[in-house]
Amino acid sequence: MTITSYDDRRPAAEVFAAADDDPIAVALDREFVLPRRVAMWALTDPDRPFLEEVTGRSLTYSETWHGVRRWITWLSRDLGVKPGDRVLTLLPSSIDFVLAWLALGCIGALEVAVNPELRGTFLSHIVNDSGATLALARPELVSLLDGYDVPVVAVDRDDDPSAADPDAALVDWPQPADPACVIYTSGTTGPAKGVVLTWAQLAANIGRIPRGWLSRDDAVFAFNPVFHVTGRSPFMSMSDVGGRIALREKFSGSTFLDDVRKHGCTSCTVAAALMLATPERDDDADNPLRVVFPGQNAKLADKFARRFDFTRLDAYGSTEAGFPIVRRVTAGAENDVMGWLRRGYSARVVDADRNDVADGEVGELLVRPPAPELMMRGYLGRPDLTADAWDGEFYRTGDAVIRGDDDCFTFVDRMKDTIRRMGENISSQQVEIAVAVDLQVGACAVLGVPDLHTGQQVLLAVQPREPADVIEPAALYERLTESLPRYMLPAYIVVVDELPLTPTNKVQKTGLLARFDLSAAWTSPQLRGQ
Numbered sequence: 001m002t003i004t005s006y007d008d009r010r011p012a013a014e015v016f017a018a019a020d021d022d023p024i025a026v027a028l029d030r031e032f033v034l035p036r037r038v039a040m041w042a043l044t045d046p047d048r049p050f051l052e053e054v055t056g057r058s059l060t061y062s063e064t065w066h067g068v069r070r071w072i073t074w075l076s077r078d079l080g081v082k083p084g085d086r087v088l089t090l091l092p093s094s095i096d097f098v099l100a101w102l103a104l105g106c107i108g109a110l111e112v113a114v115n116p117e118l119r120g121t122f123l124s125h126i127v128n129d130s131g132a133t134l135a136l137a138r139p140e141l142v143s144l145l146d147g148y149d150v151p152v153v154a155v156d157r158d159d160d161p162s163a164a165d166p167d168a169a170l171v172d173w174p175q176p177a178d179p180a181c182v183i184y185t186s187g188t189t190g191p192a193k194g195v196v197l198t199w200a201q202l203a204a205n206i207g208r209i210p211r212g213w214l215s216r217d218d219a220v221f222a223f224n225p226v227f228h229v230t231g232r233s234p235f236m237s238m239s240d241v242g243g244r245i246a247l248r249e250k251f252s253g254s255t256f257l258d259d260v261r262k263h264g265c266t267s268c269t270v271a272a273a274l275m276l277a278t279p280e281r282d283d284d285a286d287n288p289l290r291v292v293f294p295g296q297n298a299k300l301a302d303k304f305a306r307r308f309d310f311t312r313l314d315a316y317g318s319t320e321a322g323f324p325i326v327r328r329v330t331a332g333a334e335n336d337v338m339g340w341l342r343r344g345y346s347a348r349v350v351d352a353d354r355n356d357v358a359d360g361e362v363g364e365l366l367v368r369p370p371a372p373e374l375m376m377r378g379y380l381g382r383p384d385l386t387a388d389a390w391d392g393e394f395y396r397t398g399d400a401v402i403r404g405d406d407d408c409f410t411f412v413d414r415m416k417d418t419i420r421r422m423g424e425n426i427s428s429q430q431v432e433i434a435v436a437v438d439l440q441v442g443a444c445a446v447l448g449v450p451d452l453h454t455g456q457q458v459l460l461a462v463q464p465r466e467p468a469d470v471i472e473p474a475a476l477y478e479r480l481t482e483s484l485p486r487y488m489l490p491a492y493i494v495v496v497d498e499l500p501l502t503p504t505n506k507v508q509k510t511g512l513l514a515r516f517d518l519s520a521a522w523t524s525p526q527l528r529g530q
Contacts, residue, residue, distance in 0.1 A: 002356040006343045009407040013329045014340045021207030024344045024370035027200040028176050034199060035102045036173055037239040039065050045242060051095050054248045054259050059095060069166035071103035078164065079134060079153065083108030083172065086130050088150065090116045090137035092249035093222050093231055096155050100136055105180060106171045112182040112194065113227035116141050117485035125191050126184055130380065176200035177373045182380055183227060183319050186425040194380030195319045200373035204322050205236040207342065208315050209267065209291050219244035221260055221268035223251045229319055230269050253278040260287050269293040271422060272304035273453040285309035296411065298337065302330070314339055316411065320376045321395055324367045325409055338401070338409045344370025349403045354391060362412050365401040366394035419448035419456045424487045426458060434483045440464060440471050443499045445507040449492060449518065457527065460490035461516065463499045471495050473522035491527040492518060
């Protein structure tokens, strides 16, 4: 068995002292559980700024903890939330989200984040699968849950719903191994699965940026959605050093620099393509950014880093595994280079029979955490799928990689039939299911098209149900907006007389993309506005 670990063959520039990145030491220390960490700063440095919304609302560490305690009282006494309850949140990156999340954790309830772009069966699956007894949502999203047997409480941006007494709050401090939240997968291997994350797994984010690189003077710009792990990472790194978090509900390329400068943001995670698409300005490099995660396309990332003058890092991870691999050196890095294992993690690269493959060969990446608590507790209500995700002590990532002779890993592709667009894993099967119910569609195939800016785009090939039927791509696209999240919508639609089939009457995708002339395909408004 060939196992790679932290101290094997990594370059000197990738070796860090334990104080800079020791995930297990931090993650298993109860003092680094996020609610306790916020409470500590509230006690020792109460006036220190913590949360700042770009709209102007802000809270110190003391005010944040005061707010959490108010929410604990409100949720438990007024709304009847009990330990073990599951509560849906349809909230953006905001102060309200932070207060709700930490309060639910201190009650012992389980916060379940929901992507507000979900519609139809995608949304109903999560609502039903979660077993939620309550939902917290922005007023404009409340109607999404009409028809479901789940009470919905509106959380307005400008009106704090909680006027409860903070001194009445009963705080049940969560422990590192306790569940912190549920984040649903993209559904790339079937219906989306609810991943139960621990506070320890989230605390293990501390050190992705070496701790010695950050101080209480730092601030992270947080605009990524909180139904992704990336959207929650800043809270751990900043609570470690007493830093600040600037919150924005949605990304805006046109205001990015203004926001970064106004709030003195020194770090963020933002796709290079999003910023390179904005008009260049003479003062682009005049900003406080020092360290940025811009994505794995090295060519775009280097261009982005030079234009805005920062050090670029990269991290490989997943909802289930956290971030076990990080790249902190950029010189000579090639496209799709993921990086090296962090301290305490181990990895194998195996073939279909779980036999180790040689360096330089493609295989599935298996990762072993330094302690079980540093990866997911399991899939919500699915012990069978949880068991299938592990090979002994190793988590099966489902990703095809190559391990180099310096123990650096290079990403190749997902093992399953997926499309990766702007950091989102899109299940071809799930899109095809949504398309197949259209009355005009007889057969369809969803393929990934390489794209410099987004990684991949979605191509939909459709065959009319009846030869005489005429499928108008624009009209089909409009109908799909009712059932598919925006990021799953096809960028290209091709109408064909007949799709090739396998002997088992499934669409034969091998070689199918090469049959299409993309220049003649219908293109979506999203693609045309890229």
